[in-house]
Amino acid sequence: MTARTSKQYLAGLSDEREVWLNGRRVKVTEEPALQGSLRGMAGYYDWQHRHAEDCLVTDAVSGQPMSASLIIPRSREDLTARHRCYERLARYSYGMLGRTPDYCNTTLSGQAGRPDIWAKGEMRHHDNLKRFHREVIEGDLSLTHTIIHAAIDRSIPELAGMNADLTLRVTERRSDRIVVSGAKLLATLGPFADEIFVYPAAPIQKGEEKYALAFAVPVKTKGVIQVCRDHYGVDAAVRDRPFSSRFDEQDSFVIFDNVEVPNERVFVDGNIEVYNAIAPAVFPGNVLQQTAIRAAVKLEFAYDLCVQMARAQNNEKRPDVVMMLGEIYGYLQMTRMAIHSAETRAFDTGSGAFFPHPDLAIVKTFMPMWMLRVNDIIDTLGAHNLLVTPTLDTFDDARMRALLDRYMPGANGMSAQERTRIFRAAWDFSGSALGSRVELYERYYLGSRQRALAGDHFTAQAAEKWGQVHSFLKDSGAL
């Protein structure tokens, strides 16, 4: 089986996974609060069939249609196919679902395409990874990932003091498996995923080998405990809450309590050189292609939404409003240009994998600011209008409809219903509980911006020759 449908996806979630929500252990497929979001996630799988020309390619092994997000890119054509797939999939939620399965698929395919990184350690671990990649293709599995150490005390290193006892590590080795315990942040989509994929993010130091881990286990594995935040999905009509009614991709904190990982599912175990080489090799160009395209689709939506809000108030030509609209369009254009530039300068990594240029990682530094600013603009443009929005069934009452038509229309002949729809969508996008959670997601899902800025500086020092100041002073005779 490849390229699942919604029905097949939902059937796969009905198992003994341990998920805690609102103080109870819940069965995700039956928990009333989760049903809207589950339907929303499931719809993604039907969407890929509905847009098969963009989302699916033929699996060379089985001959079945598979998600293009699972291609190991070997050529420019492969990258173009992936681009089409990411863009179409992002249009399902207009980027409000950040962690649709194509995200982790891109990470996994990228790692599967880089055996050269594993050549510094044990190739059997890369063979395990390739087999896992095949499993994911054949089952069209949905992955979550947890890659951040669960450090609490920020005055000491992440793997020192009390932090050392919190974070996921190997606690026992048997002939056919390792046993791991500890916590990891954060599993977006965790309760709705089939597999949990743990792999390296920030580098670790010599002496910290027991934390140098990469593996995957089914979410239902004994000892994998997911502790959920409140669910922000709401039981409401799609027309009233177009995002919150369907698109809460539920985050969880994951505790691994003596989880047994079979040897064939271990991808890194103690080799610091391999561990530290994976993220820089696979993340910047490869994973950023998916995330930047998702962000561009979201910015398109945000721009159009803000234009509609301005038209509803007939202030589209007012100087302050024009500037805000131009600002969002500018973010969109810069994102598009960054993607285009990285795809145009795509290159063979030397292992046969063909990745967009790693300069695309700059998007990770600036997108959090841009996304926050977009929400700020929505609040500024929308003001009280964001709250003057009855649920749309109010229009079903003839008397109320007449009153709302009279007192709550948009400008320029826009109907009251149309105006209501626009501002309800805007509130759900930026101001609702889900909107706030998505804002936090944009701020942190690729790590903190502070770390990204520091990384950019180190990259600049390593990648380019500097000395302009001295040259200028020398040329000017000042030195």
Ligand SMILES: Cc1cc2nc3c(=O)[nH]c(=O)nc-3n(C[C@H](O)[C@H](O)[C@H](O)COP(=O)(O)OP(=O)(O)OC[C@H]3O[C@@H](n4cnc5c(N)ncnc54)[C@H](O)[C@@H]3O)c2cc1C
């Ligand atoms: C909604 C959401 C969903 C997420 N989903 C996932 C997921 O599915 N899987 C996953 O693995 N991760 C996920 N993450 C990301 C992850 O869990 C962390 O929140 C994120 O990487 C930030 O990591 P951190 O706490 O280590 O931040 P840090 O980098 O430590 O930053 C925390 C704060 O410390 C400060 N800081 C840090 N370094 C510096 C510095 N050098 N100088 C100055 N200040 C600094 C900054 O103020 C920063 O805001 C998600 C995050 C969110 C918010």
